[in-house]
Amino acid sequence: MESGSCDAIINDHAGSIISMQFSRDSGLLLVAFGCGRAPRRDGAFAALGGQGGRSTQMDSTVVEWGEGLVHQHQAMRGFSQHRSFGSRSIELWISALRAACGQLDYEAAGSRSRDQWLDWALAVRKPKPGRLCRIGSTRRFFPSKVGGRPAWLIPEKLPVEEQLKCLRCGCPLRFLMQVSASQGSWKESCFHRMLHLFVCTSCQPNEARVFRAQLPRTCPYYSSEEPDREAVGLQPDPQLEALCCQDCGLRSSSAPEACADCARRARNGDPKVVFEELEISVDTAEVPEEEEEVAVEASAAEQKAEEDGNDPDAYAAAVRESADAVQGIQITDRDKKDKESLEKLKEYQEMVKNDPEAALDKFGGNFVEEWVEERSVKDQVFARFQRFHLLNKNHVLRYQLGGEARWFCQFRQLTEAPTPCSNCGGKRIFECQVQPMLIAQMQGPLRDRLDFGTICVYTCEESCDADAEAACAYIEEFAYVQPEPVAEWIPK
Amino acid sequence: MGGGGDFGKGKGKSKGKGKGKGKGKGKQEEKQWVPMTKLGRLVNDGKIGSLEEVYLHSLPIKEPEIIDHFYPPGSLKDEVLKIHPVQKMTSAGQTNRFVCYVLVGDTNGHIGLGSKCAKEVATAIRGGIIAAKLNLIPVRRGFWGNRIGLPHTVPMKVHGKCGSVRARLIPAPRGSGIVGSPVMKKMMAFAGISDCFTCSCGHTRTTANFAKATFEALKATYGYLTPDLWKPTNHTKSPFQEWSDWLSQSQKAAAY
Numbered sequence: 001m002e003s004g005s006c007d008a009i010i011n012d013h014a015g016s017i018i019s020m021q022f023s024r025d026s027g028l029l030l031v032a033f034g035c036g037r038a039p040r041r042d043g044a045f046a047a048l049g050g051q052g053g054r055s056t057q058m059d060s061t062v063v064e065w066g067e068g069l070v071h072q073h074q075a076m077r078g079f080s081q082h083r084s085f086g087s088r089s090i091e092l093w094i095s096a097l098r099a100a101c102g103q104l105d106y107e108a109a110g111s112r113s114r115d116q117w118l119d120w121a122l123a124v125r126k127p128k129p130g131r132l133c134r135i136g137s138t139r140r141f142f143p144s145k146v147g148g149r150p151a152w153l154i155p156e157k158l159p160v161e162e163q164l165k166c167l168r169c170g171c172p173l174r175f176l177m178q179v180s181a182s183q184g185s186w187k188e189s190c191f192h193r194m195l196h197l198f199v200c201t202s203c204q205p206n207e208a209r210v211f212r213a214q215l216p217r218t219c220p221y222y223s224s225e226e227p228d229r230e231a232v233g234l235q236p237d238p239q240l241e242a243l244c245c246q247d248c249g250l251r252s253s254s255a256p257e258a259c260a261d262c263a264r265r266a267r268n269g270d271p272k273v274v275f276e277e278l279e280i281s282v283d284t285a286e287v288p289e290e291e292e293e294v295a296v297e298a299s300a301a302e303q304k305a306e307e308d309g310n311d312p313d314a315y316a317a318a319v320r321e322s323a324d325a326v327q328g329i330q331i332t333d334r335d336k337k338d339k340e341s342l343e344k345l346k347e348y349q350e351m352v353k354n355d356p357e358a359a360l361d362k363f364g365g366n367f368v369e370e371w372v373e374e375r376s377v378k379d380q381v382f383a384r385f386q387r388f389h390l391l392n393k394n395h396v397l398r399y400q401l402g403g404e405a406r407w408f409c410q411f412r413q414l415t416e417a418p419t420p421c422s423n424c425g426g427k428r429i430f431e432c433q434v435q436p437m438l439i440a441q442m443q444g445p446l447r448d449r450l451d452f453g454t455i456c457v458y459t460c461e462e463s464c465d466a467d468a469e470a471a472c473a474y475i476e477e478f479a480y481v482q483p484e485p486v487a488e489w490i491p492k
Numbered sequence: 493m494g495g496g497g498d499f500g501k502g503k504g505k506s507k508g509k510g511k512g513k514g515k516g517k518g519k520q521e522e523k524q525w526v527p528m529t530k531l532g533r534l535v536n537d538g539k540i541g542s543l544e545e546v547y548l549h550s551l552p553i554k555e556p557e558i559i560d561h562f563y564p565p566g567s568l569k570d571e572v573l574k575i576h577p578v579q580k581m582t583s584a585g586q587t588n589r590f591v592c593y594v595l596v597g598d599t600n601g602h603i604g605l606g607s608k609c610a611k612e613v614a615t616a617i618r619g620g621i622i623a624a625k626l627n628l629i630p631v632r633r634g635f636w637g638n639r640i641g642l643p644h645t646v647p648m649k650v651h652g653k654c655g656s657v658r659a660r661l662i663p664a665p666r667g668s669g670i671v672g673s674p675v676m677k678k679m680m681a682f683a684g685i686s687d688c689f690t691c692s693c694g695h696t697r698t699t700a701n702f703a704k705a706t707f708e709a710l711k712a713t714y715g716y717l718t719p720d721l722w723k724p725t726n727h728t729k730s731p732f733q734e735w736s737d738w739l740s741q742s743q744k745a746a747a748y
Contacts, residue, residue, distance in 0.1 A: 341614035341617040341618050342614060344570070344572050344617050345613055347571075348572040348574075348575060365593060365607075368593045369607055370704070371605055371627075371707065372606060372607055372623065376552075376627055377552070379554075382554065385528075386555075394526065436528050437526045437528060440528075440533050441526065451530055484529060486551075486732070490550055490552050
């Protein structure tokens with residue numbers, strides 16, 4: 001393998017190299033040149049090495065020769081379909097590349113490749129909500145789901161019963177949802193990462209607690225390869241069942257039978273304390289434009305009328321001007337889609353044409369503004385939240401790691417910084433928030449006990465690992481519940 | 493590697509820069525209302541019988557679909573009172589916006605006013621209608637003389653004042669009509685008051701104070717204690733309380 005020939009080809013196609021593959025059998029180094037932004041749409045491949053130049057069209061696998069970027073490649077959905085790829089192979093290929101081509105200079109490949117990856121990083125950070133669809137799951141598929149029994153990521157060292165009690169009232173918590181939020185792209189030990197969210201249904205509004213668990217890709221509990229749905233799905237889970245209550249799924253000392261609370265409920269004939277089980281599917285959110293609020297200013301003629309006192313001529317002039325202005329209103333393309341509003345506009349224009357005085361004058365306008373202000377409490381934050389909701393009606397979770405929470409209303413937001421991580425003492429950043437639309441989409445008797453504006457989850461910035469010797473492999477994170485205001489929204 | 497829903501892997505599922513067009517959302521999904529507030533959820537479940545329950549307990553209404561739920565389409569009339577363009581000088585030149593005042597009413601005892609300022613006319617009108625729906629208030633009506641038919645006028649002599657204007661609304665016999673400016677006529681008609689005598693003193697009638705005084709008078713109709721209200725009222729529980737208490741009772745029975 002001559003490094004010279006490899007370098008020559010790299011420089012020729014500067015900016016479009018996206019993958020390399022070293023085949024031990026044939027001694028070939030295959031280089032894939034991409035012609036599009038998506039790695040699957042790859043163009044020609046060339047084989048370098050002892051066999052000489054030969055182009056073959058082959059299925060592509062994505063490899064990055066810079067070590068820091070290998071895991072980011074793994075994060076791409078397009079890549080995950082290539083199951084033959086394993087982490088051990090990556091190291092093999094990197095070392096083979098290094099051996100084959102000497103120290104590869106990433107810069108030589110062109111800056112365009114690097115921008116391609118920066119784009120992904122940005123796409124990853126966009127706000128990401130979840131939607132519900134009806135499939136049950138077990139922990140082996142690392143599901144993101146709502147309700148049912150918690151599919152604990154690590155089937156031992158579960159949080160003890162004291163940890164699963166409400167901080168305010170001491171009642172046992174109920175499992176609400178879990179979110180599979182892998183950070184494998186930048187930290188090896190975060191390949192499997194799960195957030196389990198619990199709420200207290202006795203407190204109104206609900207209190208919440210969240211636990212995080214993470215595992216590296218090679219771990220004693222799961223294989224490094226993707227699980228086969230048909231084979232694994234229906235098998236029972238003896239490891240977890242030995243630890244958890246069969247009804248509510250929380251850790252119980254009397255496992256595998258029901259814990260004391262659930263047994264009592266079963267005796268009385270009460271329904272089980274689990275929410276309806278639904279799976280969350282991932283979707284991108286549509287973010288609405290930010291609207292500015294504008295105070296109304298009177299037009300020039302109307303201002304003049306006010307200054308002149310009650311001069312009837314000035315008043316008549318003002319009325320005429322506003323009537324004329326109405327006739328000349330421009331209708332944009334977007335407006336055309338809103339047929340009802342356009343009808344009303346036409347009616348109004350007709351009315352004003354027939355009788356200019358029929359429209360409200362400036363004083364009437366002032367009156368309406370004052371009346372509206374008295375009647376309702378203006379909540380800009382809620383209006384913003386509502387605009388987001390209108391574009392994303394079914395979304396129950398908003399995910400934006402490192403971003404900002406979209407607060408439900410202006411009252412009782414989290415003003416000070418979240419508490420530092422209990423494990424490593426580091427800073428906590430915003431990760432995701434549960435939307436109140438979740439409550440409307442669930443069924444079941446327990447769902448009426450849910451009452452919150454939004455639940456914001458803050459997790460450790462470094463996503464630290466739990467101690468290997470610790471009793472509990474789950475790290476508690478900070479969840480802030482912003483309640484829905486009742487008294488604050490009533491005008492004084 | 494990892495499950496189908498694994499976020500770490502699933503991050504590759506972006507559809508370009510986030511504004512996916514063919515998302516598979518049907519028209520049905522777009523039109524269906526998913527409530528956000530507690531009152532919205534109770535209304536959507538049908539646990540609140542009528543709008544009067546909401547007024548009785550002074551619950552804040554924050555979603556316009558709540559009002560739509562109680563009024564089948566077409567029964568709640570709305571009308572644009574005024575649209576006018578507003579110009580604002582910015583460093584980038586002049587920006588044109590429209591402000592729209594809307595009046596809604598069901599001609600049967602409820603009336604609301606709303607205003608909205610937006611860059612486009614249709615947005616302003618739609619926003620104005622929504623704002624007016626959220627500000628719906630009840631208006632009490634009564635009879636002038638014999639209690640035949642439905643109430644048609646204010647129930648008693650009421651007065652309101654604002655600034656120097658005193659406005660007095662007096663019950664009128666059927667067929668009198670409303671005495672006032674065209675806008676006042678419209679407002680009363682939307683509220684369901686078909687006959688009313690007005691008596692006013694103070695400064696000129698075309699000012700906002702007169703309109704406000706009239707509205708104060710209308711508001712006073714429900715604040716007036718009349719003999720038919722002498723019977724002691726049985727206070728009912730607020731819908732929020734009612735449903736949470738019922739559930740907490742069933743839970744308390746489950747606990748010891």
